[in-house]
Amino acid sequence: MVTDMKIGIIGLGSIGLLLSACLAREDHQVTCYVRRNQQKERLRTKGVSLYTLHHNRPSSFKVNAKSLGELDEHDLYVVCVKYPQLDEVIQTLRTKAPDNKPILFLQNGMSHVEWVSTLQQPVFIGVLDHGARRKNDHSVEHTGAGVIRIGALVKKDKTLMNHILDVLDTSDFPWIYDENPINLLKQKLVVNAVINPLTAIFDVENGELLTNPYLYHLAKGLCEETCQVLQFPFDKYWDYVKRVAKHTGRNSSSMREDIRNQNQTEIDTISGYVLKQSIRKLPYTSFVYNGIKALENRTGSVSHD
Amino acid sequence: MVTDMKIGIIGLGSIGLLLSACLAREDHQVTCYVRRNQQKERLRTKGVSLYTLHHNRPSSFKVNAKSLGELDEHDLYVVCVKYPQLDEVIQTLRTKAPDNKPILFLQNGMSHVEWVSTLQQPVFIGVLDHGARRKNDHSVEHTGAGVIRIGALVKKDKTLMNHILDVLDTSDFPWIYDENPINLLKQKLVVNAVINPLTAIFDVENGELLTNPYLYHLAKGLCEETCQVLQFPFDKYWDYVKRVAKHTGRNSSSMREDIRNQNQTEIDTISGYVLKQSIRKLPYTSFVYNGIKALENRTGSVSHD
Known part of the structure; x- marks a missing residue:
């Protein structure tokens, strides 16, 4: 061998x-x-x-x-x-x-x-x-x-x-x-669609999504929309998102780091992907999608490497 | 006299x-x-x-x-x-x-x-x-x-x-x-409900709502929701909001300054008021309401003076 x-x-x-x-x-x-x-x-x-x-x-x-x-x-x-x-x-x-x-x-x-x-x-x-x-x-x-x-x-x-x-x-x-690797990706997509844009827009560590009641509310709303689109049971995946946020509480998400370093983010393949999959309106997802795009645009973001 | x-x-x-x-x-x-x-x-x-x-x-x-x-x-x-x-x-x-x-x-x-x-x-x-x-x-x-x-x-x-x-x-x-002073207040409310929370969350001057296409999109969505609630014609008031944003382009909104100085903002009497007037869901208004509350909460905001 x-x-x-x-x-x-x-x-x-x-x-x-x-x-x-x-x-x-x-x-x-x-x-x-x-x-x-x-x-x-x-x-x-x-x-x-x-x-x-x-x-x-x-x-x-x-x-x-x-x-x-x-x-x-x-x-x-x-x-x-x-x-x-x-x-x-x-x-x-x-x-x-x-x-x-x-x-x-x-x-x-x-x-x-x-x-x-x-x-x-x-x-x-x-x-x-x-x-x-x-x-x-x-x-x-x-x-x-x-x-x-x-x-x-x-x-x-x-x-x-x-x-x-x-x-x-x-x-x-x-x-x-x-x-089922596609399911793995979808599962990670839920986490990324909730944690990444919120931590980037509000410039906080992952754990603050659990301790700040208003961010918690926004995270839950985003998770609901994403689960609806991916046809995932909300309760199970909201628990999963919360576990990841707790486990990575002191981490700074990749999207927050990208915004801080004026790099292009992965918003198009995360929230942008979720939006494209849905014929219904997803207002919270749409808000964070435009919000991250606005931050990229504001900082004159360019792609590094 | x-x-x-x-x-x-x-x-x-x-x-x-x-x-x-x-x-x-x-x-x-x-x-x-x-x-x-x-x-x-x-x-x-x-x-x-x-x-x-x-x-x-x-x-x-x-x-x-x-x-x-x-x-x-x-x-x-x-x-x-x-x-x-x-x-x-x-x-x-x-x-x-x-x-x-x-x-x-x-x-x-x-x-x-x-x-x-x-x-x-x-x-x-x-x-x-x-x-x-x-x-x-x-x-x-x-x-x-x-x-x-x-x-x-x-x-x-x-x-x-x-x-x-x-x-x-x-x-x-x-x-x-x-x-009609009540109408004056409502008119100002539309401006405040659009310009104040967005400039505070994305930490930009008023004029950037017009030059950044993604903030423009979010501002328009917020204006639509607010006009719906106040029963105002959208086109007329969206033009008005844009004129104010242009006229005050280099200004930093009071809400942005309040967040920067860790003061309590007027979000409850602006977006909070709009939300209370509506029986329908107002997702963009709800997002910025929770967003500003989250920023107040994050910075450990206290009321000054």
């Missing part, structure tokens, strides 16, 4: 950096695909540095680094880019990746599902609940341990996926099989 | 200070009623200082200053306090002001109308579009010239009001008669 794999990580933001480090730590051969030459050089010379809560000094792991145009053959491709870059990445994978090698997509939102289902390669979909904070081009802080859940988009790819999971899953960095 | 009057100004925030200065400038005998002894002493010793856009040095005008409990007889009482203090002021006027002397109320919102109609004195209602910024306890900056429009709550008081207007109205500080 193979115990190490050649893995191509596409997109080296916080999640891509975390994956690169944790997979390289397990002796997999990791190649990082990035857009900027500066980041490519840094990754080549310095490797990926991983800071964890329990150690003051980071561990560094050797990785290869290339441009997307130089895409090699790998045993597994993991796509960690955000939506604005996804189109180019999918086009490249379509033409340059071997037909039989699996591609794992780790995006938030739901907008990519239809898109990636047109690839000839085996497509895996995953969500992760690790906390990760990018420190610089080649360093990441693992701020909260979690798991990665993945499933195959097409049933016939299950055997291949189980083989991949056998190799990747370790107690230090667990990978868990999920029968 | 009397050319100067004894006027009691109750509440010395930015509007009360502006009125005190402009009326004292016209040789009226102004008495300021304030809560804090420190402000009372400063007004007594320093008078009221008025900064204008065209002069570097302020002009100072002599005024008297007292506590509400020491209420004297005046030819006119002008109430400039915010809602939280209004109850105490009305009780005092009810017991200590002469029955035949008029009282002018200059509050935002609509919540006080029913309340003040129970007074035995002639009641005038007014709105003003002056720009004024309080600099300290006894100084105010006149940031934008405007007019004060007033009308009598009860028809039989019109003669008295016309007499008062004859005395007060000058080209430097115009007072204008309005047949």
Whole structure:
């Protein structure tokens, strides 16, 4: 049985950096695909540095680094880019990746599902609940341990996926099989549609959605609308959203950080996606959608990396 | 004909200070009623200082200053306090002001109308579009010239009001008669219900509601809901709101300033009033109502003065 794999990580933001480090730590051969030459050089010379809560000094792991145009053959491709870059990445994978090698997509939102289902390669979909904070081009802080859940988009790819999971899953960095990855995405979508825009608009940590009664009211309204659209039972998912908000109480959501750093947010693939799925009016979702767009517009947001 | 009057100004925030200065400038005998002894002493010793856009040095005008409990007889009482203090002021006027002397109320919102109609004195209602910024306890900056429009709550008081207007109205500080003061309040309510909460939540100047397409969309939605409740024609009042936003483009709304300074806002008498008037759901109004409440709650807002 193979115990190490050649893995191509596409997109080296916080999640891509975390994956690169944790997979390289397990002796997999990791190649990082990035857009900027500066980041490519840094990754080549310095490797990926991983800071964890329990150690003051980071561990560094050797990785290869290339441009997307130089895409090699790998045993597994993991796509960690955000939506604005996804189109180019999918086009490249379509033409340059071997037909039989699996591609794992780790995006938030739901907008990519239809898109990636047109690839000839085996497509895996995953969500992760690790906390990760990018420190610089080649360093990441693992701020909260979690798991990665993945499933195959097409049933016939299950055997291949189980083989991949056998190799990747370790107690230090667990990978868990999920029968219905679309449901995983939807579940995460509910959380993101509630927590992300509210924490970004009101500039608060996640936990304040539970302690501030007015934010609680708005969160509940947003959750109701989202569950209605996704045909989810409200009570169950509202409990789930509250558990996540409690569990990540001191965290700053990715959307809040994007607004603070004047980056483009994922609002279109979260609240925007929910709005598109509904023929009924969703006033709270519409309000936060326009609100986040307004904040992006106000700060003169531009897309970084 | 009397050319100067004894006027009691109750509440010395930015509007009360502006009125005190402009009326004292016209040789009226102004008495300021304030809560804090420190402000009372400063007004007594320093008078009221008025900064204008065209002069570097302020002009100072002599005024008297007292506590509400020491209420004297005046030819006119002008109430400039915010809602939280209004109850105490009305009780005092009810017991200590002469029955035949008029009282002018200059509050935002609509919540006080029913309340003040129970007074035995002639009641005038007014709105003003002056720009004024309080600099300290006894100084105010006149940031934008405007007019004060007033009308009598009860028809039989019109003669008295016309007499008062004859005395007060000058080209430097115009007072204008309005047949329907309730409509004036409603008109101002539309403007306040749209501009105030949005500029406060998104921390922008008034003009950005016109230049940021997403804020424009939210403003329009709020205006639609408010006009529906007040039974106002939307097109006409949306044009009016846009004109005010344009005219006051570089201004920071009072609600935005209240949030910035951690003061209690007027959200209850603006969006809260609109919500109470409607049996239908008003989702955008409800969102901004809870949003402002959340910001007050987040900053640990307390009432000042």
